[in-house]
Amino acid sequence: MRVSVNGFRRLGTASVVRGRKGWSLLGAKCSDCETQIYPVLTVCPQCGGRDFVASLLPAIGTLYCHSVVHMGPRGVDTPYTVGYVDLSDSLRVFGRIEMPVGAVQTGQQLELRVEPANRQASQFIYFFTAPSEVSQQVDS
Numbered sequence: 213m214r215v216s217v218n219g220f221r222r223l224g225t226a227s228v229v230r231g232r233k234g235w236s237l238l239g240a241k242c243s244d245c246e247t248q249i250y251p252v253l254t255v256c257p258q259c260g261g262r263d264f265v266a267s268l269l270p271a272i273g274t275l276y277c278h279s280v281v282h283m284g285p286r287g288v289d290t291p292y293t294v295g296y297v298d299l300s301d302s303l304r305v306f307g308r309i310e311m312p313v314g315a316v317q318t319g320q321q322l323e324l325r326v327e328p329a330n331r332q333a334s335q336f337i338y339f340f341t342a343p344s345e346v347s348q349q350v351d352s
């Protein structure tokens with residue numbers, strides 16, 4: 213996979229990049245059919261292509277479905293919500309939803325946020341939350 217975005221940092225098999233509005237997730241776009249994927253794969257699920265370019269994920273998406281987790285990993289407070297968010301017509305991303313349980317509704321808009329998990333910014337987490345006013349103004 214060619215990576216054409218400068219200054220990226222690895223996040224598992226994908227990456228994050230820092231822009232003016234903060235950190236963003238870096239996926240990939242198929243060079244043959246332009247399908248955007250995340251996490252990054254070696255073969256395009258749409259056309260079988262193997263050539264990709266780095267592609268920033270959209271910051272705003274629509275909640276496709278969600279569920280409440282009542283028994284989580286040790287050290288993680290429960291309950292919390294997870295769900296699949298459609299960031300485009302062909303890009304559905306799974307993640308934790310940082311909103312009060314019960315306040316989450318299928319079909320609502322959510323914002324994808326990426327934050328360093330430590331002071332060195334050597335690891336990152338991503339999650340979905342209610343869109344901030346700034347994001348709504350910029351992206352709408």
Ligand SMILES: [Zn+2]
Nearest residue numbers: 242245256259
């Ligand atoms: Zn493709």
